[in-house]
Amino acid sequence: MATNEEEHPDVHKFKLICVNSSAFLCLLALILVISFSAGGWRIVVVAGTEESKCTAVKAHGNISQALFRDVCVNGGTETPFSGIHDNQYPLTGTYRCGCCGAPLFPASTKFDSGTGWPSYWAPAAGEAVGYATHWNVLTFATEVHCKTCGAHLGHVFDDGRDPTGLRYCINSVCLRHDDELTVKAHTNTPWIPNDILFLLVAVGGILGLVVLCCYTPCQHYQLRKEQRAVSHSLP
Numbered sequence: 315m316a317t318n319e320e321e322h323p324d325v326h327k328f329k330l331i332c333v334n335s336s337a338f339l340c341l342l343a344l345i346l347v348i349s350f351s352a353g354g355w356r357i358v359v360v361a362g363t364e365e366s367k368c369t370a371v372k373a374h375g376n377i378s379q380a381l382f383r384d385v386c387v388n389g390g391t392e393t394p395f396s397g398i399h400d401n402q403y404p405l406t407g408t409y410r411c412g413c414c415g416a417p418l419f420p421a422s423t424k425f426d427s428g429t430g431w432p433s434y435w436a437p438a439a440g441e442a443v444g445y446a447t448h449w450n451v452l453t454f455a456t457e458v459h460c461k462t463c464g465a466h467l468g469h470v471f472d473d474g475r476d477p478t479g480l481r482y483c484i485n486s487v488c489l490r491h492d493d494e495l496t497v498k499a500h501t502n503t504p505w506i507p508n509d510i511l512f513l514l515v516a517v518g519g520i521l522g523l524v525v526l527c528c529y530t531p532c533q534h535y536q537l538r539k540e541q542r543a544v545s546h547s548l549p
């Protein structure tokens with residue numbers, strides 16, 4: 315906001331209060347969304363885990379170990395419609411973690427999302443999966459990982475199926491199907507922010523922080539100069 319040299323200090327002060335209030339509210343919205351979302355203040359730029367924690371990885375005989383390392387260990391994403399579990403809908407069993415073998419998703423919660431990645435509306439009961447706020451260049455989303463070993467699994471969105479309304483979008487290479495095991499679904503899932511809302515709030519909050527840290531101090535200094543100039547010009 316350019317400051318007119320002839321602008322009265324009171325007008326300048328009013329504009330500064332408006333800008334400060336807006337910036338503060340944007341920053342507050344970001345803080346609240348992060349605080350109450352599933353990912354919370356566990357913020358990751360690159361998801362993944364240590365390969366030494368992958369005790370069950372040898373069970374993957376027919377899966378590329380390089381792809382497994384890129385996606386599950388180093389937090390990458392497999393090509394859509396390429397995974398072995400895409401377009402397969404077994405009625406029984408459980409999908410286990412491809413890294414440590416922990417039960418992650420009941421087969422009964424799998425559905426066709428049309429995205430090219432296996433999708434589930436709920437994880438297994440208990441604390442099967444963990445969440446993190448995933449900030450990448452232009453990505454603000456809720457990352458999902460195996461709670462036991464930390465292996466990156468994928469992301470979760472709010473455009474899924476009832477009863478949770480969620481879509482756990484998981485990389486095939488990080489899963490293996492166990493037809494013998496049956497687990498219950500965890501339907502009491504945490505809050506997952508809408509990804510558009512998440513993006514807008516994140517951009518607004520970061521801009522608000524920049525304004526409060528950089529713009530506001532400069533404008534306060536300018537305002538004090540103007541106020542001194544007005545007081546000196548008084549008879």
Ligand SMILES: [Zn+2]
Nearest residue numbers: 411414460463
């Ligand atoms: Zn695991």
